[in-house]
Amino acid sequence: MELEYQGIMVWVEQRDGVAKPVSWQLIGQARRMAEKIGAEVYALVQGEQVEHLAREAICYGADRAYLIEHPVLREYRTEPYSVSTLDVIRQVKPEIVLIGATYQGRDLAGAIATHLPTGLTADTTMLDVEPNPSRLLLASRPAFSEKLMATILCKKYKPQMATARPGIFEALPRDDSRTGQIIRVPFDMKEDDIATKVLKFYQDEDRVNLEDAEVIVAGGRGMGGPEGFAALKQLADLLGGVVGASRPCVDEEWISHAHQVGQTGKTVRPKLYIAVGISGAVQHTIGMTGSDVIVAINKDPNAPIFDVAHYGIVGDWQEVVPELIKAVSAGKPAAAATGGASR
C-alpha cells in the first residue's frame, strides 16, 4: 500500500555554512527509526551557499537532501525559513519531521506546526517509532522539571512533529562513501517583502564547546565563588578539557551560562566528567550521565551525585583539587599498571 505521508525529515540548522551538531544527531536517530519501518531519511538544508551541507547530511545518514539556496535565507529568520520549510513539507509529505530544540529550531517548529496544522512535541529526549502498520512516532520528553517522563502521540495529523534536545542522540559516524540524492527546491522571496532584519550578531566572548569536549571539569555551588573556578580551570587545562558548571553558579554569575550543564544548559557526553561540589540534582545529572567515566568530589558522603559516579572522593575540594592538579602535572603515576584495562 502506498502511504500518503512517508519518510522522516530532519531540519539541518546552520550558521555561516556550519551545521549545528544536533542536525547530524537527529539524522542518526531518524536513520535508526527509519530502518524499523522501512522509510527513508530526508534532510532539509536551507541557506546561502550551503550545498556542502546537503552532501554532509548524506554522509551522516540521509537518503535525500532537499536543498534551498537563496540570499534571503543567509541568516535564520522566521518568515523566509518557515515559508520555504512549509513548501518542502507540503510537496514531500514526510510522516515525521524532527527539528533540534535550539532557540532557532523551536522558533521554526512552533511556526510551521501551527501553519500545517499538526501536533508538535517539544524538547524530546527519547524518540522511537512503532513498527508497521501504525508507524506512530513515540515522542517522549521530561515533564515537571524532569521529575516525570511522558510519551506523546499525534495519531490523526501528519506529519508528526517533534523538537529534540541537542546532545541526547548520537550521530552516526560520518561516511564519505555514502550516496544519496540532492534535490534543489526552487524558492523565491524578495528581501523587501521581509519585515525582519538581522542587524548584528555578537558571538559570546566566553565561548566553550561543552558538547564536543572529551574532558569536563564541572563545579557547583560547593565551589563557594568564582575563585574556586580558577582552580577548576587549571585542572581542566591540564587534562585538555573545559570547565562546566551547575545552574546556581551561573545564577550567581560565577561563570557564564555557556558553561551550564543540565536541563536548562547543555547535555554533554565527554569521556571524563569530574563533578566538584555538585550535589547531583536530577536537573543537573540529566545533562551528564551519558559521560563515559564520572568522578564526583563532594564533602557530603550522601550527596546523590555519588549515585551516578564511577569514582568518588568524599572530601573538601579545597584539599582534593590542588592535590589532583599536582598529581596530573606529575604525569603518569609510578604505581600505575601499564594499563589498558577498561573500567
Next chain:
Amino acid sequence: MHIVVCVKQVPDSREIRIDTKTGTLIREGVPSIVNPYDLHGLEAALQLREQHGGRVTVITMGPPMAEKALKETISLGADDAVLVTDRKFGGADTLATSYVLAEAIRKAADTWGPVDLVIAGKQTLDGDTGQVGPGIACRLGLQQLTYVEKIVAVEGRRIRVERRLEDGLEVVETSLPALLTVLKEINTVRRASLPGMIAAARYKPIVWTVADFPDIDVTKIGLKGSPTVVSRSWVPEVRKVDTTYVDGAAELWEALWATDLPERLGWSAEEGA
C-alpha cells in the same frame, strides 16, 4: 501602544513531588503561581507603556481559579485582565491554546483598539514548550521575535530587540504588529504598590466564554482540537552505578590510569595528561 500580555497560571513545578510508587504527581499543597517568564513579559509591557503611553491588556486561558493570577497582574499595573474560560476549552494542547488565545487577542483589539504588540513568556513551567507564542504569531500574522533578552527601541512602527541564541546575541528589527517571547534576563519584575494591591482587590477580571466568540470553530478548541495526546508517563530511574570510592587525589589519578581512559584521551606517560 496597545500591548497584550499572555499569562498562564501554573503549579510551581519546583514544588511538585512524585509519588514514586504510583508514578503520579503529588499536587496537593503545590502553590499556583503566575508563570515566572510571563511576569517578565508583563514588566516589559509596563515599561513600554511608561515610555510610549497606551494600555496593557492581560489575557489568560484557564480555569476560574486563574482569576487570582489576573489580579496579581492588575496589582502590578495592567489596565485590564481577561479570563478566557469554559469547560470546552479544557484539555487544550499548544495548537488549540494558540487558536483560542489568538481569537481572544482579536476580540481584545475589537474592544480596546488595534494591538501593536503581543508578549508571551519563553515557556511555561507546566506545558514547558515555548510553542504557544509562535502559534499565536502565526495565527494572527504577526512578526515573531522569540527569546528576547532586551527591547532596544520602539521607533514608529519598528521594534528592535536582542535575541538570545546558544552562541551569542542577535540584534533584530521588525515591524509592528509583532509578538515577542521573553526571557527572564529582560528585566527585574517590580513589586506591587499599595494602590496596585487595592485596585487588584476591587478588580473583577473580564470573563469570556465560548459564547463570547460567535465565530469560533469548536472543532479547533479544547481536547477535540488538540492533535497530541499523552499516552504514558513514568518516573525516570536514576541510573545508579557502582561507585569506587578512593581516598584522595593521588589514588584517583592512579585509578584513572588503570582504565582505558589514558589511551582513549591520548595521555602520554611523560607529561601526564
